[in-house]
Amino acid sequence: MSLLVTGSIGIDTVEAPSGKVRNVLGGSCVYFAYAASFFSDVRLVGVVGDDCPKDFLKPLQKNRRIDLSGVEVRPGSKTFRWHGRYHQDVNRRDTVAVELNVLAERGPTIPEKFRDSRYVFLANTHPALQAEMLGQLKSPKLVVADTMDLWITTQRDALVGMLRRIDGVVLNDSEARLLTGEANLVAAGFQIAEMVRSFAVIKKGEHGSLLITGRRAYPLPSFPTVNVVDPTGAGDSFAGAMMGYLTAADAIDPAALRRAIAYGTVTACFALEGFSLNKFLTTARDDIDARMSEFRELLGF
């Protein structure tokens, strides 16, 4: 089965209590793709500017499961840049600087050879752009999107219209509350699951996640860890492993979704343990499966 992801590729500068890195590989579809590649092949679609260093995307080729032929290098444009600073409590962060650059231009085009993708993740971008990419797909089996507070506030109609056309949505707790006006997350989740065709996943960072599907709410804590180096990309990695698992299993029933989310949880935990893709690059599928077993054991009572 084929998994397609569209999203941002970024040049990140990150400051955290554990250290600082400059101009490292980041962006939603970068973390997503690497996490997904532990489970399935991945087709990555995104745009960088011609300022993007040669070999910048090379880490994504490590396990040879990520097809980068959908990455457009746009002449005369500049790559998206983000500079974030985490507090002592790494659950809080400030954006020091952001340069949208190529993300503020027209979106990427999905290459003809990728349009038959059955599993698709539209990472966070303008909902009109997400809808446009949706229109380029031939017969997807499962389309899931991410979004953010900016679009909920400024592009509500476009967002709601796009959500109506897809199967699932992944968003964080504050976004779920903003989208619904509901303080109770479970109630918010039920409302959001009604906005899409099938399910909603609410990410709660250190507190885990909540899946709403088939009129039921499934909570899951995060995997307990003290080794948090850099939370950047953890949410994208969560979604990546979730979609990668579903693609490999070629299943979208509630039981598969729940296993997918558990895999998303443990895989995201590895993303936290290094800057950029550093920890992922020394992680094997066996490591993820071992942590999955430990997670099951921690949750059994």
Next chain:
Amino acid sequence: MSLLVTGSIGIDTVEAPSGKVRNVLGGSCVYFAYAASFFSDVRLVGVVGDDCPKDFLKPLQKNRRIDLSGVEVRPGSKTFRWHGRYHQDVNRRDTVAVELNVLAERGPTIPEKFRDSRYVFLANTHPALQAEMLGQLKSPKLVVADTMDLWITTQRDALVGMLRRIDGVVLNDSEARLLTGEANLVAAGFQIAEMVRSFAVIKKGEHGSLLITGRRAYPLPSFPTVNVVDPTGAGDSFAGAMMGYLTAADAIDPAALRRAIAYGTVTACFALEGFSLNKFLTTARDDIDARMSEFRELLGF
């Protein structure tokens, strides 16, 4: 086996988005005792003033498992009163008014006939008072205490000294961070578990809990519910069901603790569904067991 609880008995006024109640039965050991009584007999030790309405504690007698002979009615004193107001997001609340009254006087004395209690919970009060009550016990098997930010800030030495003498501590996430200066809750939990003889339980409200015991961290989400009427006493009910289960099982190993915390989680959920003890009074042990089965099912993946 015998379970003893000491703590506050209060006359509460609560405002929540779902309504308002005036002068209702509340207090830490009230919620604790009722929740525990679903599992075991309970000996309640606390003090009220002579302003306490006759029959005020009558709801605690409903299932006839709570021994109220340790409740002292102190002549010339006034009962503890608390007035709280929940926000639209009921995870946030303000204290509108508080009258410590009898809680600011000398503590209760544990009746001679209760001093052989094997399971003991010292609900939140001045740590010197908790230590004094600890000294009155003959040969407890398991002593667990609760505390609060006020004592962490103003009575740190007394608190740390008391913790060293007990087996387990239950506290909420902000208190765990305050006590340790650690932003990472898992790391905070490990530090706190070192301060007591055996284990720490960190309560995270809507996000569930974290148990640290035997050098491992066990996360558990809360039971998902949209039916939150009044969160007052949910944490005390969690601790009550946890201790009630351990008492009935007469076990304190990690496996028993984990089941106890799962029972605490589902029992606390009933406490939320009504003001004061209202929902508890129409809840049977079978209802709790049914929700426990559902909880297991929601968490299996």
